[in-house]
Each structure stands twice: as C-alpha cells, then as structure tokens.
Amino acid sequence: MKKIVLLGPPGCGKGTQSKLLVEKNNFVQLSTGDLLRLETSNSDSDLGKKVKYLMESGELVPDGIVIDIIVNKVEKHKNKSIVFDGFPRNLKQAEVLDSSLENVSVKLDHVILFQIDFKILEERINNRISETKGSEQRKDDNSETLLNRIEVFKSSTLPIVKYYEEKGIISKIDGMQKVNEVYAEITKIIC
Numbered sequence: 483m484k485k486i487v488l489l490g491p492p493g494c495g496k497g498t499q500s501k502l503l504v505e506k507n508n509f510v511q512l513s514t515g516d517l518l519r520l521e522t523s524n525s526d527s528d529l530g531k532k533v534k535y536l537m538e539s540g541e542l543v544p545d546g547i548v549i550d551i552i553v554n555k556v557e558k559h560k561n562k563s564i565v566f567d568g569f570p571r572n573l574k575q576a577e578v579l580d581s582s583l584e585n586v587s588v589k590l591d592h593v594i595l596f597q598i599d600f601k602i603l604e605e606r607i608n609n610r611i612s613e614t615k616g617s618e619q620r621k622d623d624n625s626e627t628l629l630n631r632i633e634v635f636k637s638s639t640l641p642i643v644k645y646y647e648e649k650g651i652i653s654k655i656d657g658m659q660k661v662n663e664v665y666a667e668i669t670k671i672i673c
C-alpha cells in the first residue's frame with residue numbers, strides 16, 4: 483500500500499491526478515483543501531469564518547487546524563494507498579506527516595513535484611472557473627488571489643523540496659504535459 487504526496491502550485495493538476503489515482507489505482511485522496519471547504523461550508527462559528535477568510539485570500543490555514551484534520555484520516559486509512567493532495571504545505575506539516583505515519587507503522591513512499599511554468603496557472607484556473615457553475619465556483623479562483631496563492635507556495639511550500647531531497651524520496655515531473663501523460667509519469671514512479 484503506497485503513501486504519496488503530490489506537491490505543486492495552485493492549478494498544477496494535483497486534484498486532477500489524485501482523482502485518477504482514486505479511480506484507476508484504488509487510492510484514497512486526502513485533499514486538505516477539499517476537507518477544509520467541506521468543514522467550513524455550513525459553519526457560522528468564528529473559527530469557520532476565519533478559515534474561510536484565509537482560504538479566500540489565498541493564505542495558509544493555521545497548522546493546528548489542518549494537522550488535526552489530516553492526522554485522524556491517516557489513522558483511519560493507514561492500510562490503504564493514500565495520495566496526499568495539498569498537504570504538507572510547510573516544513574512543520576511535513577514533519578508532522580512523517581511522525582503520524584510512523585505512529586501507525588507506515589512511511590511515505592514518494593513525493594511527486596509538479597514542475598510547471600507559473601504563467602500558465604492563470605489559464606488553468608480560468609478554465610476551471612468556466613467549467614464550474616455559481617455556488618460551485620471557488621472563491622479563491624480569481625487573478626488576485628491566485629497571485630497570492632503562488633507567492634505563498636513559493637515562500638512556504640517550496641522549501642520542503644529540500645527536506646524530501648535529503649530523504650531521497652522526491653521525483654520531479656513535467657506538469658505541462660497532457661493529463662494522461664502526467665498520469666503515466668506518476669504511475670511509472672509509484673509502481
């Protein structure tokens with residue numbers, strides 16, 4: 483049973499590839515973005531409102547909140563193949579992921595970094611906006627917030643590449659290819 487992380491900037495294709503791994507390879511997808519959107523969708527609490535605000539402005543949600551969500555799920559799905567989509571996003575989260583996997587006697591097998599020209603991300607996000615309707619549209623899918631999400635990725639998330647390079651488990655893939663070509667690269671790495 484594999485445990486893998488998909489790492490890359492907003493719109494690079496993490497969610498798209500995770501869904502293919504679920505459909506074709508029996509993975510469980512743990513997307514912190516999806517889980518946070520679900521948890522806050524009907525929340526009128528102060529905490530829920532704060533999380534929504536941070537997500538809508540493209541900032542990271544505090545580690546404590548995200549870590550609580552993910553640690554429970556790791557325990558629940560420890561005997562299955564898991565794709566972590568959007569987690570970890572900083573060094574603290576990467577360390578917590580390692581220790582929570584260790585606690586259930588499993589380890590991370592692969593971290594897959596999507597290499598992509600940041601200039602095409604806006605086009606990808608615009609495509610997603612045109613594909614989704616009304617209330618399904620994400621509030622963080624707009625040019626201004628996208629720019630901030632990219633900056634947050636560069637400052638908080640990219641530094642964890644070194645952490646995984648030192649562990650020798652990171653592979654870099656070309657995220658500019660067609661969806662099926664990216665998927666083929668991923669399956670070559672994990673199989």
Ligand code: AP5
Pocket residue numbers: 490491492493494495496497498499514515516518536537538540541542543544545548567568569570571575606607609610613622631657658659660661664
């Ligand atoms: P999250 O939901 O994780 O969003 P994200 O990382 O910004 O990524 P996206 O979902 O926008 O893009 P994606 O890479 O999944 O691309 P997709 O496959 O959809 O996070 C949202 C927010 O939640 C964060 O900003 C933060 O506030 C909070 N959060 C989440 N996790 C957190 C954490 N761990 N800690 C703290 N805060 C956290 O593809 C995009 C579009 O491109 C689609 O239309 C798709 O059809 C298309 N596409 C995909 N692949 C290709 C391809 N190869 N060629 C052409 N088009 C493609």
